[in-house]
Amino acid sequence: MQFFGGSEISPSPPAPTVSGNNANMMYVFNRNGICLLYREWNRPLRTLNPQQDHKLMFGLLFSLKSLTAKMDPTIAEKGNLGVPQLPGQGCSFHSFHTNTYKLSFMETPSGIKLILVTHPRTGDLRESLKYIYNLYVEYVVKNPLYSPGTPIRSEIFNTSLDQYVRSIA
Amino acid sequence: MAPAGPRSGDAIFASAERVNAELFTLTYGAIVRQLLTDLEEVEEVNKQLDQMGYNIGIRLVDEFLAKSNVSRCIDFKETAEVIAKVGFKMFLGVTASVTNWDADGTCCSIVLEDNPLVDFVELPDTCQGLYYCNVLSGVIRGALEMVSMKTEVTWARDMLRGDDAFELQVKLLKQVPEEYPYKDDE
Amino acid sequence: MIGVGKVKQYSNVLDKPLSKGKQEVSLSAFAFLFSELVQYNQTQVDNIAELERRLEDAGYSVGARVLELLCHRDKGNRRETRLLGILSFVHSTVWKVLFGKVADSLEKGTEHEDEYMISEKELLVNRFISIPKDMGTFNCGAFVAGIVRGVLDSAGFPAVVTAHFVPIEGQQRPRTTILIKFAEEVLKREARLG
Numbered sequence: 001m002q003f004f005g006g007s008e009i010s011p012s013p014p015a016p017t018v019s020g021n022n023a024n025m026m027y028v029f030n031r032n033g034i035c036l037l038y039r040e041w042n043r044p045l046r047t048l049n050p051q052q053d054h055k056l057m058f059g060l061l062f063s064l065k066s067l068t069a070k071m072d073p074t075i076a077e078k079g080n081l082g083v084p085q086l087p088g089q090g091c092s093f094h095s096f097h098t099n100t101y102k103l104s105f106m107e108t109p110s111g112i113k114l115i116l117v118t119h120p121r122t123g124d125l126r127e128s129l130k131y132i133y134n135l136y137v138e139y140v141v142k143n144p145l146y147s148p149g150t151p152i153r154s155e156i157f158n159t160s161l162d163q164y165v166r167s168i169a
Numbered sequence: 170m171a172p173a174g175p176r177s178g179d180a181i182f183a184s185a186e187r188v189n190a191e192l193f194t195l196t197y198g199a200i201v202r203q204l205l206t207d208l209e210e211v212e213e214v215n216k217q218l219d220q221m222g223y224n225i226g227i228r229l230v231d232e233f234l235a236k237s238n239v240s241r242c243i244d245f246k247e248t249a250e251v252i253a254k255v256g257f258k259m260f261l262g263v264t265a266s267v268t269n270w271d272a273d274g275t276c277c278s279i280v281l282e283d284n285p286l287v288d289f290v291e292l293p294d295t296c297q298g299l300y301y302c303n304v305l306s307g308v309i310r311g312a313l314e315m316v317s318m319k320t321e322v323t324w325a326r327d328m329l330r331g332d333d334a335f336e337l338q339v340k341l342l343k344q345v346p347e348e349y350p351y352k353d354d355e
Numbered sequence: 356m357i358g359v360g361k362v363k364q365y366s367n368v369l370d371k372p373l374s375k376g377k378q379e380v381s382l383s384a385f386a387f388l389f390s391e392l393v394q395y396n397q398t399q400v401d402n403i404a405e406l407e408r409r410l411e412d413a414g415y416s417v418g419a420r421v422l423e424l425l426c427h428r429d430k431g432n433r434r435e436t437r438l439l440g441i442l443s444f445v446h447s448t449v450w451k452v453l454f455g456k457v458a459d460s461l462e463k464g465t466e467h468e469d470e471y472m473i474s475e476k477e478l479l480v481n482r483f484i485s486i487p488k489d490m491g492t493f494n495c496g497a498f499v500a501g502i503v504r505g506v507l508d509s510a511g512f513p514a515v516v517t518a519h520f521v522p523i524e525g526q527q528r529p530r531t532t533i534l535i536k537f538a539e540e541v542l543k544r545e546a547r548l549g
Contacts, residue, residue: 031350058351059351085346086345109239109241109315110234110315111315133231137231137232139485141232142228142383142386142390142483144386144393144394144484145486145487147394148227154485155485156528159527182381185383186382186383187379187380187382188453189453190380191421191452191453192385192417193388196385196388196417198416198417199392199413200413202416203396203413217395221395224394225391228390229387260383260384261381262378285378285380289424
């Protein structure tokens with residue numbers, strides 16, 4: 001799926017370099033819209049405070065998911081736009097890109113949403129997001145000192161995530 | 170529709186890292202003993218075990234989803250089968266079966282073929298009201314709540330209380346749709 | 356009734372054949388259970404020392420039962436009576452049963468005659484842990500220290516057992532050392548036995 005494509009108004013960012021550093025940022029949300037993790041590698045421009053930023057990102061995905069399901073040409077029965085869906089109901093999108101970035105998205109039936117923003121020419125990151133979900137399970141969910149629904153403070157998770165992201169994008 | 174995940178947890182269990190069941194069983198025993206000392210009332214211990222199971226369930230569901238590649242859980246019948254055939258095997262190395270469906274498909278029984286929690290256990294006279302395995306009912310309730318199914322899980326049969334099997338009754342109360350979590354004025 | 360198949364009922368737990376200890380559960384199942392043990396005990400205490408003490412208590416009751424189980428199963432009810440014997444029993448037999456491997460090392464303390472150390476590069480209970488800065492020196496290994504104390508105490512070797520992180524050069528994660536300090540009576544008896 002390509003959004004906002006067509007005429008290229010602003011120039012693309014430099015082509016991806018071979019080794020790493022092409023990831024911009026990552027978000028992990030739970031179903032209640034709580035941002036469990038925000039990690040930033042390369043984001044020169046910031047105009048919003050973090051709370052606004054997180055809320056906007058969550059809202060974008062929530063609306064987009066609802067819209068994409070509504071526009072699904074293959075399914076006859078669907079609710080009205082904005083009517084809440086059960087988790088896993090309807091189709092789901094996994095990425096979009098603009099001329100300046102690509103957003104990859106994965107949502108689990110338990111309501112965990114993983115968002116990775118990278119260079120627009122990055123390939124399919126679905127398997128990578130699955131891998132990151134596994135990191136989350138190993139180092140966050142199984143950490144005896146982690147309380148579900150709270151921001152992630154695990155050093156070992158952050159280090160592993162940084163390393164992995166550098167290797168893929 | 171494509172199946173939502175594997176039919177059995179055998180392969181996942183075989184490839185997973187495993188520990189001796191005795192470490193697990195004895196640790197669980199230590200938890201129950203701690204609760205009996207802390208809370209004194211058997212009824213309170215039952216409640217706390219269920220709560221602890223719930224706390225485990227809301228975490229464990231992510232491990233389950235990550236390892237089993239289950240991508241959706243919409244149909245309760247399918248979900249109950251997956252818990253029994255994949256979930257129990259994947260974590261405890263035992264199988265369970267689903268029976269006793271009611272007419273409208275919202276209530277069923279999960280019968281355990283083996284139960285590693287209860288090796289070495291016999292309830293003393295002072296703990297006769299104890300649901301020793303109550304952690305399991307909590308786990309199922311917690312895990313299902315995370316996939317938006319509100320359930321009530323109770324013991325229909327308990328071998329430690331003289332029944333001929335371990336049987337959990339799982340009743341679907343409602344499925345909760347995804348709501349936009351923020352209020353406009355936030 | 357359907358599905359009851361394999362479940363056999365014994366009127367008394369003693370009639371049931373003692374398991375050979377070959378059954379397994381997934382490491383995750385144990386990790387989640389252990390997490391909940393830690394989380395529950397966090398609600399019962401207001402400081403780290405107290406939390407470690409409660410985890411040690413839980414471990415103690417596991418250790419006491421492990422000793423019973425192993426003596427019955429593996430040794431025809433014989434128990435170790437000498438210090439080095441019991442230490443090596445903990446380091447190899449107990450470790451193997453509980454953690455699937457012999458402990459990485461067993462050493463005698465260099466400064467004190469009554470101290471021994473069992474070390475493990477990655478102790479099972481510390482496998483998934485990430486300690487926030489505000490919890491300082493907290494070590495989940497207190498549970499394993501409790502297991503060791505439970506085994507030793509029940510075998511007639513009372514000791515103080517504690518768990519410590521020891522940084523390893525060039526490694527991100529520290530190893531865990533279980534420090535065993537035997538009671539005076541144990542060393543006296545040992546000296547008498549010659």
